[in-house]
Amino acid sequence: MKPSEQRQQFRLRKENGTTSGMCDNYLQANMIILPKDYAFEFLLFCQRNPKSCPIVDVLESGVVEPGVAGADIRTDLPKYRIYRDGKFTEEVHDIQEEWRDDFVTFLIGCSFTFEKALLKEGIALLHQDQNRVVPMYKTNISCEKAGRFEGEMVVSMRALKPNEIEKAVQITEQFQTSHGGPIHIGNPEEIGIYDIHQPDYGESISFDSTERTPVFWACGVTPQNVCVHAKPEIMISHAPGHMLITDQLEEK
Amino acid sequence: MKPSEQRQQFRLRKENGTTSGMCDNYLQANMIILPKDYAFEFLLFCQRNPKSCPIVDVLESGVVEPGVAGADIRTDLPKYRIYRDGKFTEEVHDIQEEWRDDFVTFLIGCSFTFEKALLKEGIALLHQDQNRVVPMYKTNISCEKAGRFEGEMVVSMRALKPNEIEKAVQITEQFQTSHGGPIHIGNPEEIGIYDIHQPDYGESISFDSTERTPVFWACGVTPQNVCVHAKPEIMISHAPGHMLITDQLEEK
Numbered sequence: 319m320k321p322s323e324q325r326q327q328f329r330l331r332k333e334n335g336t337t338s339g340m341c342d343n344y345l346q347a348n349m350i351i352l353p354k355d356y357a358f359e360f361l362l363f364c365q366r367n368p369k370s371c372p373i374v375d376v377l378e379s380g381v382v383e384p385g386v387a388g389a390d391i392r393t394d395l396p397k398y399r400i401y402r403d404g405k406f407t408e409e410v411h412d413i414q415e416e417w418r419d420d421f422v423t424f425l426i427g428c429s430f431t432f433e434k435a436l437l438k439e440g441i442a443l444l445h446q447d448q449n450r451v452v453p454m455y456k457t458n459i460s461c462e463k464a465g466r467f468e469g470e471m472v473v474s475m476r477a478l479k480p481n482e483i484e485k486a487v488q489i490t491e492q493f494q495t496s497h498g499g500p501i502h503i504g505n506p507e508e509i510g511i512y513d514i515h516q517p518d519y520g521e522s523i524s525f526d527s528t529e530r531t532p533v534f535w536a537c538g539v540t541p542q543n544v545c546v547h548a549k550p551e552i553m554i555s556h557a558p559g560h561m562l563i564t565d566q567l568e569e570k
Numbered sequence: 571m572k573p574s575e576q577r578q579q580f581r582l583r584k585e586n587g588t589t590s591g592m593c594d595n596y597l598q599a600n601m602i603i604l605p606k607d608y609a610f611e612f613l614l615f616c617q618r619n620p621k622s623c624p625i626v627d628v629l630e631s632g633v634v635e636p637g638v639a640g641a642d643i644r645t646d647l648p649k650y651r652i653y654r655d656g657k658f659t660e661e662v663h664d665i666q667e668e669w670r671d672d673f674v675t676f677l678i679g680c681s682f683t684f685e686k687a688l689l690k691e692g693i694a695l696l697h698q699d700q701n702r703v704v705p706m707y708k709t710n711i712s713c714e715k716a717g718r719f720e721g722e723m724v725v726s727m728r729a730l731k732p733n734e735i736e737k738a739v740q741i742t743e744q745f746q747t748s749h750g751g752p753i754h755i756g757n758p759e760e761i762g763i764y765d766i767h768q769p770d771y772g773e774s775i776s777f778d779s780t781e782r783t784p785v786f787w788a789c790g791v792t793p794q795n796v797c798v799h800a801k802p803e804i805m806i807s808h809a810p811g812h813m814l815i816t817d818q819l820e821e822k
Contacts, residue, residue: 358610358674362628365617376614378717422610465630 325394334396336559346561347425348538351554357422359465366462370540372427380419387564397557404549427495453517458510466548472539477530502534577646586648588811598813599677603806609674611717618714622792624679632671639816649809656801679747705769710762718800724791729782754786
């Protein structure tokens with residue numbers, strides 16, 4: 319299916335599952351919607367923390383159609399989450415009733431893109447082989463604060479063979495709108511991760527630590543966490559794994 | 571003189587001339603101050619037009635000390651210009667009386683940095699040899715609009731010998747906070763410049779067009795023009811050539 323057809327399925331409520339694996343080669347994006355009062359500080363946060371928050375597109379206040387997709391962001395994602403005063407309150411299938419003219423929408427890159435590039439180069443991804451959600455961890459790496467937005471970086475982990483690491487670095491560094499190169503290789507304790515088998519988000523994966531090294535990338539959970547922490551009266555995001563499918567082909 | 575000493579000279583009103591050539595190897599920056607109501611849209615404009623508006627630093631509302639310099643931006647530049655409702659009204663030596671807690675300060679890269687790198691590689695700059703201000707031109711290239719900020723790109727021109735062009739491209743592409751690589755090479759009419767000897771800003775330079783090709787770079791006049799055009803009730807900038815000298819060494 320083309321992105322426009324797939325988005326119509328969501329809009330008409332014919333489907334509402336994860337977008338993982340859908341519309342191959344088209345860029346998917348995380349979405350965060352905030353009232354305009356927070357927009358400058360959050361955009362500055364993204365500008366100061368580009369690996370955690372690679373900007374794909376920003377929709378000015380009241381705008382519902384992104385530059386990167388002929389979509390209506392109020393209806394064309396499969397599932398949304400609403401947070402009020404920093405607390406998750408509802409999961410919904412469209413946000414037309416909540417929409418306000420002072421809402422600013424941020425589309426932020428995700429790791430789907432670079433994962434596909436790694437696979438294409440013959441680098442196996444254990445979480446996919448084991449049919450699990452990629453493991454994600456809170457770290458002790460502080461993001462650079464901007465106004466009310468602050469917090470620690472969250473990272474995703476992929477365990478690679480030693481001879482794959484350099485290639486993985488080179489490949490992922492090319493994808494600036496998909497978190498770029500790794501932020502740490504090798505020693506989880508150095509970034510505040512003390513049990514690799516107890517991820518804070520996603521699922522633990524099994525690997526032989528004599529054969530594989532954990533490699534950590536910045537992760538889209540970071541901007542979501544710092545937004546929740548800022549406790550805006552309302553914030554809306556995609557539900558995890560239920561992204562906006564854009565009309566833009568992935569970078570090469 | 572060190573940047574901190576030089577800034578003190580300005581603060582104590584012992585000097586107020588151009589910063590051109592001062593504090594070799596330290597990054598200098600253009601400055602634009604806007605009320606917070608405009609900050610999100612202007613930051614988005616910079617994000618969408620990175621060659622015209624390479625961000626060096628952004629100071630959140632009310633903040634007067636940049637991350638890149640132990641300075642007070644209200645007193646440590648040699649000369650400021652104040653614009654009210656889109657009209658230039660005064661040139662002043664400090665802005666303490668005008669300062670408001672909702673002011674957001676943007677520091678934007680300038681071309682001093684890449685010019686030095688070109689000279690170091692043996693590429694002569696005619697405007698320096700002829701002791702003139704670099705010629706700058708309005709173009710027909712539209713910037714990507716963001717909210718109330720829009721307008722055409724302004725470019726600076728340096729006439730180079732054919733065998734210098736490739737090297738100049740490679741050098742300037744490395745300086746992302748100094749406008750990056752050229753935006754056009756060779757045919758001024760293609761970008762809406764019909765008389766190379768009638769620049770819109772700066773001064774005309776003499777060169778033999780059979781021996782040298784005009785090369786155009788994005789220029790810091792662009793953000794200043796789009797800000798004036800947006801007609802904020804107040805906007806403050808450095809006076810042309812009277813920049814903030816930072817404590818940051820230039821990129822290599």
